[in-house]
Amino acid sequence: MLDWTDRHCRYFHRQLAPNALLYTEMVTTGALLHGDRGSHLRGHPEQGPVALQLGGSDPVALAECAKMAADYGYSEVNLNVGCPSERVQNGAFGACLMKEPQLVADCVAAMCAATPLAVTVKHRIGVDDCDSYAELAAFVSTVAAAGCQHFIVHARKAWLQGLSPKQNREIPPLDYPMVAALVADFPAVGFTLNGGIDSVAAANSALEQFAGVMIGREAYANPYLLAQLAAPLYGQPLPTRRQVVEAMSGYIEQELAAGNRLHHITRHMLGLYRQLPGARQFRRHLSENSYTASANLDVLRHALEFVPGDL
Secondary structure, three states, X not given: OOOOXXXXXXXXXXXXXXXOOEEOOOEEHHHHHHOOHHHHHOOOOXXXXXXXXXXXXXXXXXXXXXXXXXXXXXXXEEEEEOOOOHHHHHOOOHXXXXXXXXXXXXXXXXXXXXXXXXXXXXXXXXXXXXXXXXXXXXXXXXXXXXXXXXXXXXEEEEOOOOOOHHHHOOOOOOOHXXXXXXXXXOOOOEEEEEOOOOOHHHHHHHHOXXXXXXXXXXXXXXXXXXXXXXXXXXXXXXXXXXXXXXHHHHHXXXXXXXXXXXXXXXXXXXXXXXXXXXXXXXXXXXXXXXXXXXXXXXXXXXXXXXXXXXX
């Protein structure tokens, strides 16, 4: 979710799922060590449980960044070993690291030594022709021995050449049984299933077998799914979409007063009324009117005129 799940997105998703563990977009170690650390790490004081997702392959640099996670109030540090983009490969991290399990283990060991937070790893079930279950199990075994006790597994392999990142999320087939085999073979380790989960029924079915489910693209395209899933799981009332918008209003006013643009926030809200009457007009109004420097909360209020008020 690089360039998508920024702090505005997470604040919005938090209104939908107060107790869910949210993940940041992947932040590279270089951006934190040599860039504007605060712009990447700061969040809302009431952001709830959030995992900082890191991209990198240098154990020393990752250890330094893992220290920062606790300082900024994060709940977990996650190493991304699943992103197949060419930009990430050129930086020698992401999914290509699955071919170097010992290096990943060294990174995890350094991170665990540097922070009291849990260190987790997000990865694919295979990369290129390194896609056998034996290779996957060896990867998990090596990294778990270094201190990782929870893995988030995207149940697709990745092709590092020939497929775009978008195609890598769609073309390689899902293989949930391969992830289930990890659960059986590593009973002391937790596994969260990622990939293809697009409904409450699918999520609940997965939760019968896995320690957790990660929902990425569908949560962004259809964010109300988060509320529909989280409310019964955590025994909380289901908020209406209008209540979610009202909860966002104060945040939006605060961010506008700080000099941020409306579209930086509302771009994450476009799918809130997905498949409901007026959803297209809601999206269109926000898309066309939130980019100007003068755009304010009235743009969102006017967009609400197109959609039901009680759903």
